[in-house]
Structure formats: structure tokens, C-alpha cells
Amino acid sequence: MAPPLSERNTENLWSLTGVHFGYNGTPVLRDVSLKLRAGQCTGILGPNGSGKTTLLDLLAGLQTPQAGTIEFLGRPLATWPKKQLARLLALVPQDFMVRFGFSVREVVEMGLHPHLHRFATPSEADRALIDRALAATGIAALADRPVTRLSGGEKQRVAVARALAQQPTVLLLDEATSNLDIHHSLELLHLIRDRFERQAMQVVAVMHDLNLAAFFCDHLIFLKEGQVICQGPTEEVLTPATIGTVYGVEAEVTANAFTNCRQVSFRLPAAL
């Protein structure tokens, strides 16, 4: 396990300087410089094609930038051994597809991979960990079902359970609630928020839903066309002005007493 970050709350998890990235010459991220800090749930927001997922891939070390530097915990990301990185970072992909009918338990057990030697079998403690991950995500009853037979939302929860079994220092979510209904979305975000608050598991989440982001994230980064438009604490940057610039809609942001967080309403701007 990595050293706990709870006592070093202001430390930088990532530090990006002048990062460029593109696919086949088409730029996706342009001159991104950012610091992602520990001790806050960070949300990455932006319209479709703004580079959110690519940014997450860069943070996870799944892609390398064509220019600029990325440091993770004070050390160049590229120099981290992949296996060690896998013990610190877990990714919940947007579309969790499993080929072949592995059982739910088998898939969640894969989360132990970076912690186990090649021929090691899971110990009693590992098994208990898997059981807790299954229970926490509400899929214990599905443990023996082939994962290919599950609904999209159930699969998504399997992906989260596997990421929890990975015992990461930082959890990276790529629109993890996009396949879930509101009840399961809230349940999942509450569960992750709880891990963040009690066990100091850090979270960086690409989000689509502004209202869920307002509830879930302490810190927001807005991307548009591959560039960072603005970033800061949720209550400072989640404003009609930002939303207007980033998404091109008219927005109203209110403090909602019912949910006890900010609430965003929006409409298309009136034609001029």
C-alpha cells in the first residue's frame, strides 16, 4: 500500500505542465497545465469531445503526452512501473465490457491482480475484501452470475467493485454513473464519497451531469476544445458565466435547500 495521503491533504497528486496530446495529428488537449490536489474530490467537466476522457487516460498513464510533463506524487508519471501504478490508481471505465462469461466474483477478484504474485491465490483476507466490495456495491447476490448476462447498470457496479478491490490511493471515474438510474447513481456516489471521507481514497471523476457534479465534487475543472477554461472550488466556479462559456447555454445556479447543494438549471440561449 502507498503511504496514506490523509495527513498530507494539500499535497499535489498530479502536476501537469504544458501538456499536449492528439490522435493522428488532431489535437485533443492543448497546453494543459494543472495541479490536482489530494483531499478533495475533483471533477472534470466539459462538453462532448472536450478531452475529458483523454485527460483521465493521461492521468492514469494509459497515454503519454506528445509534449509537456506529467508528474504523479512528485515523480514523472512515465517513470512509474506499471504494476506499482496499478496499486495506486484504479480506473472505472465508461463502458465496462467483458468478453467471455466470467462470473461477477471472478471479475471483481481481478482487482487483486496488481497486489498478487503470478501464482498466488487470494488469501482469506483477500476473499473478505472481495465480499465487502460486492456488498458495498450491492451486487453480492449476483456474485456467481456470468457478467455477460448483467444489465448495463449492474456491469457498471461490477467495475466499481473491482476498482474498490484494487484498494487504490486514487480512484479515477470515467462517467461511472452514465449507465445508472438516479437511485443507483446517488448510491454509488455516496459510497465513493464515503470512502473518500473515511478512508481518504482520492477521487478524480469525469462527470457529465452538472447537478451530480455539484453534489459530488469539491473542486471542478472545466475543459473546452482541449483547453482548461477554469478551475477551482465548486462553489466558486460553478456559475452561470462558466457554464455559459463552456457549454453555450444560459444557466441559473441556485443553492438548493432540499438537496443542500448547488442546483443548475439551463436552457438554450434565445436566438439573437
Next chain:
Amino acid sequence: MSGRIALAWMLPLAAALVFGVALSATLGYLDVSIPDVFAILFAKLHGQTMPAGIDPVAATVVADVRMPRILAAVLVGGLLGVSGAVFQAILLNPLADSYTLGISTGAAFGASLVIVLQIFGLVLPPGVTIPIFAFGGGAGTLAVVLFLAAGDRRLSSTSLILAGVIVAAILSAAIGFLKFLADEQVGLIVFWLMGSLAGASWANILLLAPAALAGTLVAVLYSRDLNIMATGDRAATSLGVNTVRLRLVLLAVATLMTALAVSVSGIIGFVGLIVPHMLRHLVGPDNRALIPLSFFIGGLLLLIADTLTRAVLPVEVPIGVLTALLGGPFFCFLFKKRQRDGATAF
């Protein structure tokens, strides 16, 4: 869990294989009893003279004719089974095997080339050159397929299979040209392309056995990584699996295994496809169990098929034809079943 499944199946399968080998050795034109088979092999292995009461002709037939062929059947079946399991796991495609990638066709092209070169008077010892050319053909095909698929840096299974189909089509035409060159002796190539274990020798066994052992061990070593590959490249990489290296290493190993099998037996289809497929239904998709069991079931199936054609059927049908005739309809059945159950049934 998977370790226990594998063990629980492996021991009876190993016993069945030993029994099958012994039983197969008794069958043929000459009747030999099972105890005599063991007595002959025991004496041979220890370099002793044959015990009294055993027909010396029977001893020669069993030890020098039947045994190499029987063991070759087991090893070729095992090699094809394991390489099929590996190809399917890497390409994330339950319908993949060495044919999908064009590797068998490449190996067959290499071996046909040796046959044609011999017809044109090039003196080469076929025992050595056929395996070398078959591997050269298989590995060359893999290299071309990888090159064609490499435009897509992640080596996705779709681009790999498409590249395999393209290269196999070209190689089939090239084999056709070799057949044309071989003219009257085309029968040599055709018989070999249809697959046969009739010519198997102890030298073949010395080549196949270490390859089967080493190849299966490497595949088992990477079996947990292979399982994780089933959840997608991005997820696998984030779990610390080096997906590109894993693909390259295991494709090379499975190619080598296929090429060696092809160099001894010619093209034997459907074993590599159906064995892992069937096992996935029986024991689940966990490669830690699937890969070692594919060796045993592949070996057992090919042993049964070869014994059928060698000793039971009135005429010796080329084994590749037999496996295609038996495996083809079974495959059609699986294919239809897959459509009925929806593609997620695998």
C-alpha cells in the same frame, strides 16, 4: 477455485489419456493386448530385450510404428488446443484460432514450398526443413499480419483478424500456384494439406514434446493476465497488465506451437477452435483452468480421431478431413446456438 477445477479435471484426464494411448496401441491390423503393450514399452524404455512370449513383429509395430504416431496425435492435438485457447483469449474472439490469423495457411505454405523445391531437385532433409519452413511461413505470416494491423497501435482484435483473412487469401493462392508447379506430384502436397499423422516418427516426438510443454507453461504463466484482457485494453492496462507485450509474447508462442504441429501433421482444422470452446461451456472461461485442460482434451480428441481413421475405419481417411467433417457440423451448431442465445452467450 480455478486451480481446484483444473486439478479435479486434470487427474482423470491424464489417466484417460494414458489409457487411451495404451488402448490405441492395441488396435490395428495386428492385435496386441494391453499388458503386452506395457511390457513392450517398459522393455524399450529400459533398453532390455523383449520378454519371451511377445511376438517380435508386434514389438516393432507397437514401439516404432504405432507409438510415435499415437504420441504425435496427442501432442499435435494438445498443441492445437492450447494455441486455440490462447488465440481466442488474446483476440477476445471465441471463434478465433490459428486459421483466423492465417498462421496455419502460412505454415502450410512453408511446408508446401519444401515439397516443391524437392520436386525441382533441391536435396534437403525433409525431417528438418519442413518444421523450419513451416515455422518460417507461420512466423512470416504473423509478422505481416501484425504489420498490417499495426496502423492501429493497440492491435485491436478486429484489425488483427481482418489482416489475417487478407494474408490467408493471398497464401491460399500461393499454395495453389505451388500445386500447379508440382504438376503430377501434386498428390504429395494435397495429402499433406489434408493432414495426416501417418508419417510421424520418434524424431517428431522429440520436437513436439518439449515445444508442447514449454508453450503450455508460458501460456499458463500469463493466464491471469489473459483473463483480465477480457475486460478490455484500457481496464487491463490500468490493472498493470502490459497488453502490447502480452499480445506479442503469446502470439509468438501460439504461432510457434501451431507451426510445429502443422509441420508434423499438415493442416488439421477445428481442433484449436472447438476444444477451448467446448471447455468454456464446461468449466467456465478462466484461462488458468482452460489452457491446461485444452491440452488434455485436444490430445484426447485427436487421439480418438486418429485411432478411428488408422484402425477402425476400413479406409484411412486423412485426419484433417475427418476432423473437419466431424468438427464442421458441430461448429455450425454452436454458431446457430450463439445467434439464438444472443452474442453474449459466450
